[in-house]
Amino acid sequence: MKEDKEQLILDTARKHFISKGFSGTRMQEIANEAGINKALLHYYFRSKDKLYKEVISQTLGKFIPEMAAALSSSGTFFERTEILVNTYIETITKNPELPLFIMSELTQNKAGFVAEMQKHASFFPAIFSFIQQMVTEMKAGKIRKIDPMQLMISILGMTIFPFMAKPVICKVFGKNEVQFDEMMFERKAFIVDFIKNALKKN
Amino acid sequence: MKEDKEQLILDTARKHFISKGFSGTRMQEIANEAGINKALLHYYFRSKDKLYKEVISQTLGKFIPEMAAALSSSGTFFERTEILVNTYIETITKNPELPLFIMSELTQNKAGFVAEMQKHASFFPAIFSFIQQMVTEMKAGKIRKIDPMQLMISILGMTIFPFMAKPVICKVFGKNEVQFDEMMFERKAFIVDFIKNALKKN
DNA sequence: AAAAAGTTTAACTTTGTGGTTAAGATGAAA
């Protein structure tokens, strides 16, 4: 019961913080939507600040390890790319606003956010394990030699950018939520294929 | 003198609105940083809302037409892609926070922002003129046949995403502002090359 | 049943912020 309510508050708060930012979010709104009152909000989480930190901690604690794991699979570079792209698109489809939110908070250099981010530094070695594989296969002549950093950024850009530009994409191509998800589903194969062709040796 | 001060206020306000959002921005802060007082702020722009709208109008009024023009060049698909990528990277390098800001405001569906955005609908036909060229050259057998929408999103993703993920990229690859700009400078050629290879016919 | 701990509510206080006002200073132009 207690945990239920606590989680209900956290879920409601997350929705608001992620879609409207910290200063755009009203404690009263969270209370209303969670079907409780403001006093209870403060009973559970002393202040707006602490509630925010808890939301961030929970959200990043779930999201970042998933992202890191997808970077750390085994197999050939193309196999790992396929797992990476598939996992990213599947995971982010469940939380499409998350990348934009994370990047916004990082750009604004929100103190509590950056601190929480640093707790998940496991993300960094995961990236380099992936890049290492690129380098290895380039040296082995399996794929065309290009700048690994630029390639890494390209893979992430093709995969993550559409979620961040979702409103524009939906508007330009006349898509609703469902059609957008379908497009992203098809995009998994598209990206892998696109990268394979781009890295084919002449 | 008057126009100077007016523009000084607008520039200061833009900095704050873009980096901290509407509700995160304080009129007092804008006044302080512009070296004036709050009363003068309201003397020039009646309200925070009107100031915001003016900032948005000025910013989008300059930025979007540039983006649309870059999509509307002439030449072959690869030539147009090169112009598009070069112009986007050069333009956004001067305002690296803009894409993230625009997407955030659109996602939050900010009334005034969306309204202003619709004034620059010229952007939409520009996109389709570019896509049309893809289709033409695919039919003519000049480039490999793939989904034009997915290709369009890929080009924009590879070009724009790095700016939106700038703090992460700088952190992961240990880059400062200058090094980031250098990387983006090199990226212009990288993207064009990458796309050319990906679209080469088997 | 009584006590204790946990849970909920309404009403209240405090603070932050947008916005106003009034009185006057400054500087350019008629």
Place this chain on the structure above:
DNA sequence: TTTCATCTTAACCACAAAGTTAAACTTTTT
């Protein structure tokens, strides 16, 4: 000099939002 827009200062108002309190209700423990 007079006039007018521009600009400053400082105090003020109104309101919204964060946060507090005290009292009451519910559940658990003894």
